[in-house]
Amino acid sequence: MIRLATVDDAASIQAIYAPFCLSSPITFETEAPTIEQMQQRITKLLLQYPWLVYCSDNQVLGYAYAAPHHERVAYQWSVNVSVYIHERARRMGIGKSLYTTLFDVLKLQGYYNAYAGVTQPNIPSMRLHESLGFQHVGTYKNAGYKCDEWHDVTWLGLILLPTAPDPKPPTSIKLLQNTNLQRIQRM
Numbered sequence: 001m002i003r004l005a006t007v008d009d010a011a012s013i014q015a016i017y018a019p020f021c022l023s024s025p026i027t028f029e030t031e032a033p034t035i036e037q038m039q040q041r042i043t044k045l046l047l048q049y050p051w052l053v054y055c056s057d058n059q060v061l062g063y064a065y066a067a068p069h070h071e072r073v074a075y076q077w078s079v080n081v082s083v084y085i086h087e088r089a090r091r092m093g094i095g096k097s098l099y100t101t102l103f104d105v106l107k108l109q110g111y112y113n114a115y116a117g118v119t120q121p122n123i124p125s126m127r128l129h130e131s132l133g134f135q136h137v138g139t140y141k142n143a144g145y146k147c148d149e150w151h152d153v154t155w156l157g158l159i160l161l162p163t164a165p166d167p168k169p170p171t172s173i174k175l176l177q178n179t180n181l182q183r184i185q186r187m
Contacts (some may be wrong), residue, residue, distance in 0.1 A: 004051065006042070009063075013042070016063065028144040030146065047172065064084075066080065067081075069113070078114070083095045106160055135158070
């Protein structure tokens with residue numbers, strides 16, 4: 001089942017994310033956030049953006065979320081997206097399900113573009129994003145140093161909606177949740 005995350009999911013989300021911080025260049029964070037810090041991240045993003053979790057037998061096996069692409073107002077129709085899956089649940093289609101649902105919600109909110117930064121090398125993530133229609137938009141060469149080497153970050157973009165003149169500002173996930181709660185929870 002895919003549903004909106006709550007602060008009660010922070011410990012499970014932190015447990016999925018922490019190994020990436022400690023021993024992998026997939027994220028450039030070098031220290032795992034605490035559960036309290038993860039609660040703050042979830043709370044902050046859920047004011048405007050969707051944060052979804054995939055649950056099976058009451059366990060969070062993965063999560064995906066959107067965040068601002070940039071803070072300036074003209075960027076408000078674009079988001080950055082991320083997905084993380086528990087190590088025992090990879091290659092089961094959970095990432096694709098989370099992303100597909102996330103993109104459906106983002107479209108309902110009125111977002112036009114989604115971007116994802118993928119630290120290289122990361123063939124599974126590149127394949128996932130490409131399978132969903134993401135296209136290469138650029139590469140930041142030697143963008144970060146972690147795990148004793150420099151890493152490029154490839155940026156990928158996905159068009160969620162065709163552009164339109166005079167777009168309305170995107171609807172917050174809170175407002176969407178209040179008006180379309182059942183639809184979101186079924187996705």
